[in-house]
Amino acid sequence: MTNQKNIDYELLNHTANPDIVEKGTMSDFLDSTRNESKQKVEAILGQIDWCEGGKGFIRCPGADEHTSATKSKDTVIYLDGAPTISCFHQSCAKKVQEANRSLRRALVTGENLDLSKADMKRRNIAIQNLERLELKTRCALPRMLRDYRWPVEAMLKESCVETDPANHAHLLLECFSEGDIIWVGERYDSGQERHRRHFQSREDWLARSGLPIGPLTCPSTFKEGSYSRSNENVLEQRFLVVESDLLQKNEVGAVFRWLREKVGMHLVAVVDTAGKSLHGWFRYPPKDVLEELRIMLPALKCDPGMFKKAQPARIPGALRNGEHQRLVFLDKEVA
């Protein structure tokens, strides 16, 4: 990635502003809202059906304006990036935007926050910057989906993935660095001494044959001797996994392609989860890029849950409902 300080997000008509990062306003704001209690957010938005982490499903604030049937999982709230409500429908966009605005303002002016006037001002500037970037990103999405279209078929053509998914776990694990301790398992294979076997070195996993010992792995690496997939045990965040609950499999590729071509992120692999989504595995970006991604990804209808250090992701090769999770793209240079 060259010249990180001056990324020109052409499509958004936006140039990354290093001041935001250096002054830390955005980071401060995002970090403080990330830790807000779920009860507080519920007090503002009403009942939320929480999934893991800071993600939940809500009734869309613009549901009355939906032009097709509203389903229970159409509208998501994320707390891990910038606090963001995102809806599958388009007709409610204005209402959703207003709701995002009042949610963030409510979180900023929380009564239990004892902020000086200067801090309050910094926070307000941060929100304004955030909203500007978010709006630009949201408006650019339809064009991105059209101009950067990259369906699964095209990924397969461009990549060097062999057809037998039984070897796909190895291909992904090879993308880690020598000596990395990597976790593989079921979601709850963590926390007890007996889970130690789920934390092995890259080389040990590569020496093993057969399908992976669970459907999940983690894009972060762990400290030697770990048996718990906790934030404290994370050594390095090697990859940022981008996925979307709201975009179709053949749509989300456009976001991957744009991040790759225009933001300069290094896309290493794309995993078909044998469910509804694709996971784009990117090399973990530098801090200034990351900062803006926390705002842009939710606006691109992508799930910012993967910013969490120890978040699991689907490993290719493993079976899910009788179907293989598999690689549909692997960067030729790392293969």
Ligand SMILES: [Zn+2]
């Ligand atoms: Zn909606």
